[in-house]
Amino acid sequence: MSVTLKDIAAIVGVSESTVSRVLNGIPRASEKTSKRILEVARSLKYTPNEVARSLAKQQTHIIGLIISDIYNPYFAAVTGGIEEIAGLYGFNLIIATTGGQEEEELKYITILKEKRVDGMIFMSGRMPEICEKTLIETLIPTVVVARQVKEEILPSIHIDNVSESYQAVEYLIKLGHRKIAMISGDLGDIESGYNRWLGYKKALADYNLPYRAELLEQGDFRMNSGKIAMGKLLQQNTVPTAVFAASDAMGVGAIKAAKEAGLRIPDDISIMGFDNNLISRACDPELTTIGQPVKDLGKNAMEILNKVIKGEKLEKRTYYLPCELIIRESTRLLI
Amino acid sequence: MSVTLKDIAAIVGVSESTVSRVLNGIPRASEKTSKRILEVARSLKYTPNEVARSLAKQQTHIIGLIISDIYNPYFAAVTGGIEEIAGLYGFNLIIATTGGQEEEELKYITILKEKRVDGMIFMSGRMPEICEKTLIETLIPTVVVARQVKEEILPSIHIDNVSESYQAVEYLIKLGHRKIAMISGDLGDIESGYNRWLGYKKALADYNLPYRAELLEQGDFRMNSGKIAMGKLLQQNTVPTAVFAASDAMGVGAIKAAKEAGLRIPDDISIMGFDNNLISRACDPELTTIGQPVKDLGKNAMEILNKVIKGEKLEKRTYYLPCELIIRESTRLLI
DNA sequence: CTGTTAGCGCGTTCAA
DNA sequence: TTGAACGCGCTAACAG
Numbered sequence: 001m002s003v004t005l006k007d008i009a010a011i012v013g014v015s016e017s018t019v020s021r022v023l024n025g026i027p028r029a030s031e032k033t034s035k036r037i038l039e040v041a042r043s044l045k046y047t048p049n050e051v052a053r054s055l056a057k058q059q060t061h062i063i064g065l066i067i068s069d070i071y072n073p074y075f076a077a078v079t080g081g082i083e084e085i086a087g088l089y090g091f092n093l094i095i096a097t098t099g100g101q102e103e104e105e106l107k108y109i110t111i112l113k114e115k116r117v118d119g120m121i122f123m124s125g126r127m128p129e130i131c132e133k134t135l136i137e138t139l140i141p142t143v144v145v146a147r148q149v150k151e152e153i154l155p156s157i158h159i160d161n162v163s164e165s166y167q168a169v170e171y172l173i174k175l176g177h178r179k180i181a182m183i184s185g186d187l188g189d190i191e192s193g194y195n196r197w198l199g200y201k202k203a204l205a206d207y208n209l210p211y212r213a214e215l216l217e218q219g220d221f222r223m224n225s226g227k228i229a230m231g232k233l234l235q236q237n238t239v240p241t242a243v244f245a246a247s248d249a250m251g252v253g254a255i256k257a258a259k260e261a262g263l264r265i266p267d268d269i270s271i272m273g274f275d276n277n278l279i280s281r282a283c284d285p286e287l288t289t290i291g292q293p294v295k296d297l298g299k300n301a302m303e304i305l306n307k308v309i310k311g312e313k314l315e316k317r318t319y320y321l322p323c324e325l326i327i328r329e330s331t332r333l334l335i
Numbered sequence: 336m337s338v339t340l341k342d343i344a345a346i347v348g349v350s351e352s353t354v355s356r357v358l359n360g361i362p363r364a365s366e367k368t369s370k371r372i373l374e375v376a377r378s379l380k381y382t383p384n385e386v387a388r389s390l391a392k393q394q395t396h397i398i399g400l401i402i403s404d405i406y407n408p409y410f411a412a413v414t415g416g417i418e419e420i421a422g423l424y425g426f427n428l429i430i431a432t433t434g435g436q437e438e439e440e441l442k443y444i445t446i447l448k449e450k451r452v453d454g455m456i457f458m459s460g461r462m463p464e465i466c467e468k469t470l471i472e473t474l475i476p477t478v479v480v481a482r483q484v485k486e487e488i489l490p491s492i493h494i495d496n497v498s499e500s501y502q503a504v505e506y507l508i509k510l511g512h513r514k515i516a517m518i519s520g521d522l523g524d525i526e527s528g529y530n531r532w533l534g535y536k537k538a539l540a541d542y543n544l545p546y547r548a549e550l551l552e553q554g555d556f557r558m559n560s561g562k563i564a565m566g567k568l569l570q571q572n573t574v575p576t577a578v579f580a581a582s583d584a585m586g587v588g589a590i591k592a593a594k595e596a597g598l599r600i601p602d603d604i605s606i607m608g609f610d611n612n613l614i615s616r617a618c619d620p621e622l623t624t625i626g627q628p629v630k631d632l633g634k635n636a637m638e639i640l641n642k643v644i645k646g647e648k649l650e651k652r653t654y655y656l657p658c659e660l661i662i663r664e665s666t667r668l669l670i
Numbered sequence: 671c672t673g674t675t676a677g678c679g680c681g682t683t684c685a686a
Numbered sequence: 687t688t689g690a691a692c693g694c695g696c697t698a699a700c701a702g
Contacts, residue, residue, distance in 0.1 A: 018672055030672090048449055051451050054678095055387055056678055073411070080405045094427050111427065115427065116384060350688065352688075353689075384679050386680095390681095391694055
């Protein structure tokens with residue numbers, strides 16, 4: 001097939017190990033043979049066989065990423081962040097998409113283990129117990145992204161929805177708003193629903209603003225529900241001067257409704273949306289952003305994973321994305 | 336480390352080769368030992384070492400994907416398509432993003448060769464000669480996506496921009512439109528610019544509609560340029576009843592301008608955009624689509640690559656995505 | 671400074 | 687039906 005160490009050794013008239021050392025830049029071989037070896041290697045277009053090397057060194061320099069869906073821009077962004085940092089540390093990325101199906105997830109955990117990846121990152125909508133158990137059993141360094149883990153064994157990283165939502169609302173308050181409405185998602189969704197609402201409530205409390213039930217509308221994170229919710233908000237007595245939506249999609253919906261009602265944005269009303277990276281960037285590339293982009297979630301995950309692989313001790317098992325705010329100013333979302 | 340064939344062999348009291356055969360389902364070994372081997376393997380949670388297997392069999396079951404940017408939903412979609420089909424054939428995907436930089440591209444071609452991937456898919460904004468040359472030299476089965484290749488060596492697959500643009504315009508014509516404007520991209524861009532414009536022109540000609548220079552405006556594929564272009568189109572004498580934009584982003588921009596001018600869509604004017612998957616889906620998940628999704632580009636690429644890997648002969652070197660139309664009806668893009 | 675030897679874990683003849 | 691032996695390509699420990 002392709003040229004090997006042996007071939008080079010034969011031509012130069014030395015042993016394989018000498019060639020290996022020279023090619024790996026290991027301490028001083030005699031300059032003469034060293035030079036000759038490099039020459040021959042180049043002229044033969046020698047390409048080291050990483051598979052053989054992996055077998056010998058028991059490490060593949062490959063990270064396995066288990067993800068539910070790459071079409072989703074949110075996941076794509078995180079994936080990009082992971083790849084970026086992985087490259088920095090000399091890792092390549094194998095991606096495995098599961099469609100969020102447990103069966104597929106288990107299948108890929110096995111495949112990645114067979115491939116002897118150096119580490120894994122698991123990011124899915126849910127974190128089935130069986131998957132967590134299987135991941136732990138592989139003994140392969142693994143980091144879980146954005147899901148609460150049962151056991152405190154696998155390190156995980158999350159977006160701190162409470163704190164970020166808090167800061168978004170705080171931002172509005174500091175702009176002078178007093179009547180701030182919220183379009184939340186399903187409050188049964190602990191992270192994106194309940195916790196974002198919690199942050200909203202906390203911010204109001206801390207700034208001594210009354211929490212008014214009529215200023216809360218629930219949606220389903222999708223655009224149309226935001227539009228409907230906004231419609232309701234506009235029809236009641238206390239019309240808000242600002243609205244905070246739990247997803248950017250709902251934020252866009254809210255903008256739609258507001259404009260249809262003849263309101264100007266942001267002159268008449270400010271609308272802010274929690275960035276899920278689904279819409280904002282696509283709709284307006286010029287959009288100003290505050291805080292860190294979603295891809296940092298991936299970057300951080302990979303940084304943590306790298307530490308685990310290197311055997312460094314982690315300060316904690318549960319990390320939160322150390323960011324200010326992942327939102328965009330709705331005023332720029334105008335279409 | 337982990338349990339190997341040898342371990343199992345020792346316990347059962349047979350040779351490694353027997354274990355290997357049984358575990359690989361190779362012809363009949365005596366049922367008794369066979370069963371015992373499987374038992375032991377399971378109880379020891381034996382996981383075959385794919386790295387060793389790769390070395391022995393000289394195939395890794397890995398496909399390398401070289402891509403400029405995973406954040407771009409267009410590339411993400413193609414990637415998803417590739418992964419989907421790759422999985423079907425038992426391949427895993429290593430992704431390498433290059434930011435479109437030649438240097439990085441060359442670097443990754445080398446890395447993937449070292450990793451002895453079974454095949455590669457190259458998809459970038461451009462196709463530098465040096466990259467093409469390097470790809471060919473690797474002797475690894477490779478398929479190029481969406482770029483014209485110099486040599487007729489590497490098989491490639493493209494979107495047929497002329498034909499699709501033609502069909503988009505034809506669609507509008509069949510809806511009864513006679514004054515159809517086009518917002519093109521940079522005509523210096525052969526594929527997305529010139530060819531889409533060409534399809535537009537051809538369709539008009541085939542249906543005996545006059546080509547009017549004043550109905551053509553150029554943009555830069557981005558939303559804002561579409562808005563500006565639309566503004567100009569609306570200020571002249573012959574106001575079009577339909578507009579075809581060379582990108583969905585420009586289509587959205589056109590919609591913006593039209594609405595600001597007080598036009599209702601699609602009642603007053605129809606707007607259609609060439610789908611680049613950048614905006615449409617994000618802005619309106621309910622959007623009706625015509626034709627095949629972008630991800631099919633990836634699917635097809637992987638199907639072709641698989642044939643090459645299997646050693647099947649290809650009927651041709653240059654493929655076109657066998658689709659009708661990759662567009663979306665602008666009327667649903669309304670925001 | 672360099673060669674020898676011994677793996678890494680598995681697949682695959684070729685005999686037995 | 688099964689086992690022994692060798693090879694895949696490279697690394698690493700130990701002599702020399």
